[in-house]
């Protein structure tokens with residue numbers, strides 16, 4: 438997956454979690470949490486969904502890497518290279 | 521629909537023991553993720569403490585007094601939209617005690633207003649207090665107690681301490697000596713938007729959850745008490761119930777954490793270090809309740825949805841636990857609770873100690889239950905004069921009742937004190953494939969806490985099974 442595809446994947450998962458999420462003015466370098474009103478339960482959902490779709494195991498200590506859209510792409514790119 | 525236990529298969533991916541809100545949610549999430557799940561419940565119906573019973577046309581709810589707004593998002597994400605859409609606000613919360621009498625919507629805005637106008641606290645102090653409590657996390661420092669937190673912001677103001685603490689003590693059994701973070705997290709959840717309930721009653725909620733479990737393919741058996749969780753070579757192999765063994769890769773116990781460790785699993789499955797931690801777990805208190813049904817065709821005035829009442833001079837968590845406590849909450853269920861069923865019921869709830877009831881001889885036990893009912897009727901009369909004439913059913917539940925139905929150690933209503941959380945969270949590191957879900961650590965209890973904890977544990981289980 439390319440970095441762009443990974444970002445789309447993340448947005449798609451967030452949309453499943455919250456169908457009212459507004460991506461219009463999303464800044465990819467700002468925390469998703471603040472911009473989309475996500476809480477720690479939502480991040481757990483993202484982790485679980487990534488595992489379900491791509492057999493990815495993300496350890497708890499790595500959760501901070503999922504903070505912004507861009508940091509998601511950077512962290513996930515090597516893991517999803519062949520996906 | 522539950523299936524007979526004789527029809528279960530020989531193995532499943534996961535067996536969930538117990539169908540409280542934590543167990544139900546774990547079963548649902550894991551089945552939704554594609555695992556084969558068997559759910560076993562000892563009682564004849566699902567729900568655990570989220571339950572109800574019927575008498576003479578009345579339906580009495582046990583634990584539907586109120587939950588925080590967070591349930592809306594949680595039910596939408598982890599159950600379904602229909603369940604979410606039945607959540608409605610309870611707008612009229614009443615406090616009545618020798619220190620103050622007032623009505624509130626129980627949210628930050630109204631509390632700020634009351635603290636400012638009734639208790640004469642500068643709004644800047646109130647705002648600072650709210651900022652501190654709403655910023656609390658479960659991994660923050662636990663050394664500060666709730667008493668110290670209150671003393672810092674409202675020194676010597678036992679009236680304010682009561683206003684802030686009494687509802688939370690009823691909600692989860694915590695006291696002024698518990699870590700301030702447990703207070704901050706639960707209190708802030710409520711302050712977000714107020715107190716909410718489930719329109720249609722607990723029976724409707726559990727029915728909708730059972731339908732969702734079925735859609736996701738969970739196999740459900742009721743009237744099955746699991747006797748043993750089988751562990752071999754440090755790994756879970758399955759369970760034993762009614763003399764039958766069923767295999768599984770993982771077992772999620774929604775039985776109490778102490779039950780899970782001491783009664784369901786063999787001691788030698790755990791390390792000494794873990795057992796030491798488990799031995800330090802303090803069990804939370806239990807409850808007494810009195811259920812009162814208003815005759816068909818009769819009605820009562822609207823005096824509020826949830827009444828925190830007391831004739832004790834000051835708030836004192838020990839007084840709240842006394843068998844003859846002067847403090848109780850009344851939940852009043854008007855016809856709006858179950859639209860279409862034109863009935864009124866009232867449930868008085870008190871915190872209570874198991875020992876105070878378990879040690880009574882049968883005759884004395886029945887006599888104490890009768891006086892509990894009489895005291896509740898007398899106290900209710902202050903708000904609804906002459907109400908006893910309209911009541912055609914009264915019944916009491918004690919810690920023994922809660923113990924009988926849930927099997928929980930000492931009939932605990934709200935699981936364990938804070939230290940239980942760590943033991944519950946780390947049990948799968950002791951025995952591969954063994955997980956615990958259910959009220960622990962004060963913050964993981966209540967309807968919202970139990971459901972959210974179910975989601976957290978599902979994530980652990982899913983991760984284990986896919987690794």
Ligand SMILES: Cc1cc2nc3c(=O)[nH]c(=O)nc-3n(C[C@H](O)[C@H](O)[C@H](O)COP(=O)(O)OP(=O)(O)OC[C@H]3O[C@@H](n4cnc5c(N)ncnc54)[C@H](O)[C@@H]3O)c2cc1C
Pocket residue numbers: 537538539540541542543560561562563567568569570582583584585586587691744745746747774775776779807809869922925926927928932933934957958959965966967968970
């Ligand atoms: C009187 C009272 C009032 C309450 N009011 C409220 C309220 O207004 N709002 C709120 O949010 N919360 C309230 N609560 C708390 C809330 O009900 C609980 O925190 C929550 O429902 C607990 O869910 P749980 O997952 O821990 O499981 P529980 O509800 O404790 O259920 C555990 C289940 O496991 C089953 N089980 C145990 N052992 C076995 C075994 N060996 N084999 C098979 N099954 C087994 C039991 O039968 C039970 O069904 C109240 C609690 C009480 C007691």
